Amino acid sequence: MKSNMKVQNKQVKSNNFLVVFLSIIFILSFLVMGIGGVYYYCSTIYRHINLVSDGVKTEARITGYKESWSKDGNEIEYTKMYSPVITYYDTSNHSYTLYTDYSSNSREWSNDVTVYFDKKDPSKAIRGGFWHLWCWPFIFLCLYMIPLVVGLFIIIYYIKTVKKKKPFIA
Numbered sequence: 381m382k383s384n385m386k387v388q389n390k391q392v393k394s395n396n397f398l399v400v401f402l403s404i405i406f407i408l409s410f411l412v413m414g415i416g417g418v419y420y421y422c423s424t425i426y427r428h429i430n431l432v433s434d435g436v437k438t439e440a441r442i443t444g445y446k447e448s449w450s451k452d453g454n455e456i457e458y459t460k461m462y463s464p465v466i467t468y469y470d471t472s473n474h475s476y477t478l479y480t481d482y483s484s485n486s487r488e489w490s491n492d493v494t495v496y497f498d499k500k501d502p503s504k505a506i507r508g509g510f511w512h513l514w515c516w517p518f519i520f521l522c523l524y525m526i527p528l529v530v531g532l533f534i535i536i537y538y539i540k541t542v543k544k545k546k547p548f549i550a
Contacts, residue, residue, distance in 0.1 A: 407534050414528025421521035428513045431496040431506050440468035440495040442488055446479065459485050468495040470502035478505045482512070 445462040452459060461483040469475050478495060494508030506513065 407531050410527040410531035410534075414524055414526070414531055417524025418521060418528055421517050421524060424517045425514075425521065428506060428517065431498060431504070432508075432513065435496040435498050436471065436502075437494060437496055437508065438468050438470075440466045440478070440493050442491045442493060443467040443477075445487060446483075448483060450483075450485075461485055462487050464488060464493075464507075466493060466495060466507065468497065468505065470497065474502070476503055476505065478507065480507055482516075 442464045444465040446465055448461045448463065449458040450461045451457075462485070463483040464480050464487075466478040466480065467475055468478065476497070495505050496508055497503075497505035
């Protein structure tokens with residue numbers, strides 16, 4: 381009877397260790413994903429603020445599209461995606477090409493766009509417009525805040541339970 385109890389206690393401890401270990405991996409992955417995303421989009425918004433406030437605003441033209449194929453979920457069909465290739469000129473009339481980091485399943489309505497580039501290094505540029513400069517980075521920043529807040533909440537909850545000497549996982 382006692383040996384049965386010892387075996388059951390070892391199995392329970394082994395199961396608890398596995399649950400705690402997987403919980404820690406889950407929490408750490410949430411934190412890393414949240415911290416990485418928040419850092420990336422905060423630096424993106426900061427870069428946008430600097431280029432809009434200190435950079436040069438110029439009118440540019442979409443001169444082509446980089447085409448790619450995207451598969452939606454489990455569908456068999458692929459969708460052709462278009463990423464605009466933008467050409468702009470600096471103050472000395474030297475041309476530069478901006479390859480955008482977004483794509484759409486349709487081409488843009490207009491070929492004329494606004495670009496902001498750095499005075500010191502005109503090859504550093506961003507596409508202008510409310511959606512590209514502010515809305516999408518802010519939306520993704522908020523989305524990456526979710527796993528960061530969840531991870532922090534779980535860690536704070538765990539610390540409080542340890543201070544009260546209650547087991548975190550029974």
